[in-house]
Amino acid sequence: MADEALTTIPAPKPAKRAPKEKPGPLEYMRQWPLQAIVAGTLLFLYLPLITLMVFSFNTSRRNIVWQGFTTDWYVKAFNNESLLQAFINSLTIAFFCTIFSVVLGALAAVMLWRFRFPGKTVVEGGMALPIVVPEICMGVAMLVFFARVMPWPQGLAWPFNLGAIIIAHISFAFPFVATVVRARLASFNRELEEAAKDLGASEWRTFWDVLVPHMQPGLIAGALLAFTLSLDDFVITFFTAGPDTITFPVKVYSMLRFSVTPEVNAASTVLIVVTVILTAVGLQMQNKDATEKKA
C-alpha cells in the first residue's frame, strides 16, 4: 500500500516529558486506592513468609530480635536425622504420587473427553468428588481403610513403607490432573487427528504423534500440581502416617507443638525455595511451549 517514505513519523521532538500522564478511566492498577489495596494484600501475604525466611539466618535462638547472620540452623536442620528423613519421605511420596497421578489423570481426561458411554455423568461426578470432599473426611476414610480394610504391611523396607500414604495422595491428586488435562484437551482441533489418519497414521500412532504432544502442557501443569499438592498435604497424611512414616509437614507440626526453634524456620525456608524453583521451572516450561506454539 503506502510508501514508507511518505509516512515516516517525524523524529520525536526533544522529549519535554509530559507531566506524568493521567491514567485512563479503566486503568485501575494506576489509581492509588487500588494500588494501596494490592500493596496491602501482598504485604499481608508475604510479610509472614519473608520474616520466617529472614529469621532462619538469625543467631538468636529466640527468633525475635535480629542479632547476627548465621547458617547454623541449616546445619542443625540437616543434622537432625528425623527431620531429614521426613523431608526425604515427603519428596519421595510426592515423586511417586506425581507419576501415578499424571498417568491416571491423563487416562481419565482422555476417557471423559473422547468417549460417550452409559453412566458418564456418574463417572464425571465421581472424579470431581476427591476435589470437593473436605480433606478431613478423606483423611479419616483413609485412616479407617488402611487400619481395617486393607492394612498396609508393617515393617517394610523404605520406600515401600510409604505405600499407604502414596496411595492416599494419588487418590486426591489424580482428579486434579484430570481436570487440568481435560481443559487442555478441550482446545484440541479434531481435524488434526483426522488429518493424521488421512495421511495414513494408525489409531495408536495418531494418539502418540498428535494427541500426546497437544496434551503436553496440560501434563506438565498437572504434574506440577500433583507434586505440590502431595508436598503440601498435611491432613490426609496426618491420618495415614505411622510413627516411622513421618512426612515433613507432619514433622513440622509436631515440632510446632513443642517449641518453635529457628531450625523449623530453616527447614521451612528450604521447602519454600524448593517450591518456588519448581513453580518457576513449570511456568518456564509452559511459557516456552506457548511461544513455540505461536512461532
Add this chain to the structure above:
Amino acid sequence: MEQTWKQAKTAFAAISLPPILWLILFFLAPLAVIWAYSFGENTGPITIDFTGTFANYARALEPLYLDIFWKSIVIAGATTILCLIIGFPVALAIAFASPKMKAWLLLLIMLPFWTNLLIRTFALIAVLREQGYVNFTLEWLWNNTSGIMSLMGMQPLGEFEPMTLLYNNTAVIVGLVYVHLPFMVLPLYSALDRMDRSLMEASLDLGAGHLRTIWSVVVPLAGPGIASGILITFIPALGSYLTPDLLGGTDSQMIANVIERQFKRANDWPFGAALSFLLMYLTVIAIFVQSMLQRSSDRRAA
C-alpha cells in the same frame, strides 16, 4: 465429536479401567466404609458392630455439636466475605493492569498458594504471637507515643500490654483469610478478565460513576465467577482442620477438629464417621446451591 465406547471397546477399556478402578478401590471404598461406620456402634475397644443405628446422627444433632457446626459455618462465612471484600478490588486491579504487570501480580498471588499450608500457618504464628512482629510494632508505636506525651508534659501511657492476637476466633478467621485469599482472587480475576471491557466503558460513557458501574454492570456479569470464588473459598474453609487447631483457642474448635478428636483421641469412630458425613452433606448442599444459581444465571444469559 465424541465417540461411543462401542466403537473402540479395547481402547476404551484400556483407557477407562485404571482410573475408574482406582477411584472405586482407593476413594469410594474408604468413604463407603466410613459411611457404614456412621450407622455402627462401638462394642469394644476396637470392634465396631454395624447395627444400623441412627444414634450417632442423633448425637451429632445435639445442641453442643449443632453449635460447633453453626460456628464452623459462621467462621467459614466470615472468611469468605472477608476474602471477597479484599479479593475483589485486588482481582479488579490485576485484570486491568498492563500485561507485564498482570503476569507478575498473578504470580505473586499464586506463589503463597503453592507454598506449604503448614509453613504459612507457622509463619503467621510467628507474626501474630505475643512476642511477634505485630505486637513489636504496636509496642514501638506505644512507647513513642508515650514518650512524646511525656515530653509534652502529659501523663505517659504506662506499660505496654501485648495484645493477644492468637488462640481466639479472630486469629482463626485471619488465618483462614490468609490461606484462602488466592482461592478467591483467581476465579474473580478470570471472570473479570474475560469480561468485555466495552460494557464497562459504555456504562461510564452513559454517565455512571465507577462504583455504580461496578455494581450494576460488573457484578451481575461477573456473577458466576464471584459465585465460584465464594464456593471455592467456603468449602475448604468450612472443613479446615489445621488453622483452627494451630491458631484457635479452646473455644474455636471447628467441626474438623471435633472429627479428628473422635478418631485420634476419643476413639469413637462411628460418631466421627457420622460427623464426617454431615460435613460432606453440608459441602454437597453448598455445591448444589451454587450450581442452581449458576444454572438460573445461565438460563438468563441463554
Add this chain to the structure above:
Amino acid sequence: MNDVAHSNAPAPKPTPHVKDNAIIRFEGVTKRFGKMVAVDNVNLEIREGEFFALLGPSGCGKTTLLRMLAGFETPSEGRVLIDGKDVAPLPPNKRPVNMVFQSYAVFPHMKVSDNVAYGLKMDGVPGDEVKTRVEEALELVKLGGLGGRMPDQLSGGQRQRVALARALVKRPRVLLLDEPLSALDAKLRDQMRSELTSLQEKVGITFIMVTHDQDEALAIATRCAVMNRGVLTQVATPADLYEFPNSRFVADFVGSVNMFEGVLERDEQNEAQVRCAELAAPVYLDHGVTGARGSTVWVALRPEKIEMHKRVNGAQPMKMEDAPQGMNVVPGVIRDIVYLGSETNYEVELDGGRRVKTFRSNLTRYDQEDFTWDEPVWLAWHACSPAVLLS
C-alpha cells in the same frame, strides 16, 4: 497543495444543518503507548452538525482519537476541547458525548428498555420522563415495541439500534461511532448507511464515525479525515478526497488507482507536463502544478478515468482532443478481464510491461463483448483527469 483545479470542483452536497462553530477541537494532540506513538500531533476542528468520518487503516490511531473524545484515553500532549472547553479534567461519565461501541456493548443482563434508560437514570431524570424518552428513542431507531426483549433475543442489526438509541436518548452534543457497520453483513450495511445519514439529519447532532472502510466514509460523511500512522494526512469532503488527494497514501487508500512515478518537465500557469518512465507518452495536464521543475512527482490515474479504444496495427496513433498530439495516449494489450455486471475491469499491459487497471461501465447489454483477451488497445485520458502528487 498541488491541484489548482481544486477551485473548479463541484460544490459539496448541501448541508444546511452544519454550523460554523467548531464543536470539537484537537490542539497538538499526541498519544504515546510506551514507545509507540499512536497519535502524532493532531490538529483538527469538527464543526457542529457535521457527520465526520475518521478514516484510515487499522492501527492508524483513529480509534485512539475517538476514545480521547469519549475520555477513555488521556492525551500525552496537547488539548482536546469540546464546545471550547478543555475536557482533560472530565471523566467519561461527565462528558457531553456518547459512544456507540464497535461491539455495541449492549448490557446483556438488562432488557432493551433498561439499556436505553440506563444513561437517563444516571442523570437523575425523573421516572415518567425516562419512560417517554426511552419510547421516543426506540421509535427513532425503529425498535418501537421491542423494549421488553433481552439483548440476546435481538439480531446484530437490532442490537446496534439499541446501542444507538441508548446513546442518542441522552441528547449528547456529539455522538461517537466506532466502526458502526463493521459487524453487519453486506445487505444490512447498505441499509444502515442511509439510515445513519437520515438519523443524523433528523436529530441534528454532530456525529463522528471511525471507519477503515473508505466506501463507508465516502457514502456517509460530510467530511473525512484520513489518518495514517498517527498522522492526519488529509481533511476534506468525500469528493475532494477521491478526486483531489494530497498524497500517494490518500490516493491509494481511498479508491483504486494507477500510480506512476515521473519527473515534472514543464509547469506553467495553465498547463504542465510530466514524463513517466513507464508510460510511452508524456502526461499532459491542463493546469499548473506548484512543484519545482525537474522534481520527482507521482501521477495518480483512477481506473474509471482511463478510456479504452481499439488499436489497429500500423494505423495513426489516436489523439485526445484536449491534449497535444502524442500525449495522454499510450498503447497496450489487454491481459485480463473481470466482468462484474455493472462494469468490467480490464488489466492492460503497456509496452514496458507495466499493467494498468481500467474500469468500463457496461452501458448496453453488449458492451462487455467489445474487447477481448490479448486485444491491442489505446489507453487515453483527459488532461484534467490525472492527479499530480508531490508526496
